[in-house]
Amino acid sequence: MVKTIFEDIKNSIKGVEIKEISYAERGYHLAVEANKGNLLNIVGLLDKKGFYIADMCCVDYVEYLEVVYLFNNHHNLCRIKVTLKVDPERPVAPTISHIYKMAHWYEREIHEFFGVYFEGHNKLIYLFLHDGIDFYPLRKQRVPVPAEDMKLLNSFKPREEEDEFFVNLGPQHPSTHGVLRVVVKMNGEYVVSAEPVLGYLHRMHEKMAENRTYQQFLPNPARMDYPGALIFNLAHVAAVEKLCGIEVPERAQYIRTITCELNRVASHLLWIGAFLADLGGLTPFLYAFDDRENILDILEAVTGSRLTYCYFRFGGLYNDVDDNFVSETKKFVKRMRERLVMYEKLITKNVIFINRVKGIGIIKQDMVPKYGCSGPTIRSTGIPFDMRTHEPYAAYDKIDFEIPTGAVGDNMDRYMVRMREMAICLDIVEKAIAKLPSGPINAEKIPKKLKPPKGDLYHAVESTRGETGVYIVSDESDKPYRMRWRVPSFSNLMTFPALAEGSLIADAIATMGSFDLVIPEIDR
């Protein structure tokens, strides 16, 4: 795969600089240096080859700004980094939002944080920041926002038309589970268009990372994705370990796997409750919380916290698990299997529920690469794409498990994929516990001050909502030069306007519920 793409790009695009990179060190296979002239050709070629847009970000190297596009393939691991250098004095880049829909939002994000203009972008207004900021926050030097750009702040003003009206779902609304705002244009009960407005929970974790050492940033990822905090914790830790070349002991890898899977079950349980509450059934919420409580108790005993875990350390863990953890986990797995049967009876076979979710909010397979959505959202369309098998980390390569997939890509499939995933998580936990080796849980000789070698790295894990990637640029200091978080809910949410269009408001809300959105993660 890597070889053929390498040849393809080299042959079809003249004068392009393309390099093969050591995947083990950098987390991507090919680095392509594009210029304004051939960027669209390269991206167009990747689009034709079925690559999806994994991430897009920008790094300020002071002499120049570098826009980074990361592409990957759903079926064969082949990550390609395309970079484009732009002049910091007058940063202009061509848009790729007409090729990849998701770039629409990424470009808006880069524009507001770095001041890069994307020529041809049809709506280059602010995405996260709304008012009260007059410089580009992620630039290394203070660059004031030009006067005409100040108008773009807070520039989202929907205008009413005859026979149609706007309803704000959020930022305070029962259906959005947090502070997401979706401006829905409605015609009677039907949604004409839906436009998410982000930034109500924006805390600039990426800027925070630049101001702290790698250790000091440890608690932050848990605040991004509170229901699946351990996995975000792992994403950060594993990326830094890979960058520094730290070997993690096997026991720690297994414990990471077990705790992450328990966390995944807890997160999915929270989702079931919230999803059914969106559909008007309030009782499953409390049933799910009952089970979730068990997991939280188990995890509390080893990690010390119940929600925003900070359990993993560079090279190992904070704490070893004991026999009590093992027996409690086994007990929970047994109990949860019975409870899954009960959920099946209570929810899955309910006629009203089936009628509400079947055939609603269909994501087609050809939509997926354009948005780069991941997690249960993509698996529901039938593509068995899961970072745990796609690019195994921790101990996932030593454990056999299947990836549940759907067929249609509707809300029912997303529900079924998550339900089956919970059962499979329990299997993984059981198998991992059976194989749990003894030994140390921390790597030896981890320096107090981590100073990774110069360079960049992309590392992705499968969080409960999909591909969670960390792109780190290191400058040999103890603080990251740039840390970019690729979060799954962000790209999953982007599909929402397309799915909501023309549906009933009740269906749109069911679809939004089926994504399992976590707003702090989207806003970062």
Next chain:
Amino acid sequence: MNELKCIINIIGEETTRAIIGLVGVMILVVVNALILTWAERKVAGHMQRRIAAKEVGPFGLIQPIADSLKLLCKELITPQHVERPLFYLAPTLIFLPVLVSFVVIPFDSYLQVKDINVGILVILAFSSLSVLSILIAGWGSNNKYSLIGSVRSVAQNIAYEIPLLLSLLPVIIITQSLSLRDIVEAQKGLWFVVYQPFAFLIFFTASVAETNRTPFDLPEAESELVAGFHTEYSGMRFALFFLAEYTNIFIVSAIATTFFLGGYNGPILPGIVWFLIKTYFLVFVILWMRWTFPRVRFDQLLNLAWKILIPVALANLIVTGGILKL
């Protein structure tokens, strides 16, 4: 005793009966709402594996009184943009038809405010008035959620009024009377639910929809419309909507009991006890449904009424009429 008789003579027996009846009905409405708020919390709690209210009074029985005191003490907030006369009118208006419906319900063979020979028509006529006040509330609130909620409510009520009526007609055909007492008396032997199981099911479904309860609670669908038509109401005005909702639940259960479950008929225990047992059993079923089912979608709701309930009710009516004619 003589003085009492004297007063009755002066103001007339009918008026006295009406006054006593109205006072009784008021007490019943309030007590019923208190019981139902407590029952709803308890039923919900136990279905959701928690204990529910237990601190105030034994088994939390005083909790509803504490709640209503809290609501009474709350400031009545009137948002600036509302249509004031309509906004004030709606909570009062929703409560009145509910009271009238009680007049004709026979709680026991002697316990009835007034036996009107078109009793069921009175109930149906007045209960359909409540949709008017919901519409007024939604319009007067000048809020998009409220308006959508009230418009949904109107569509829903129009759709479900028809199967509601159609399901009662077979019973009326059998008894040849519109008076509720006659209907109950006709069930001294077998209850009509045995003759008319479909009619009973249709009536029950339609009445759950009429009272805006889950799975048909679209006018106040909280995940879509925040709180629907009563989004902007607070304090006692909100409590009046609540009171009306609980009283409506009681009324539809009482009508179902009267029409299909033999009303106050039953062995050993006094009639009123049987009546309350049957009614509160149906109330419990409605609460049970609320805490088990998710909400249906708007088009599914209307399809159910127009495509299933109405044709089945009509067929049932024709079959019943045909059999009786033979």
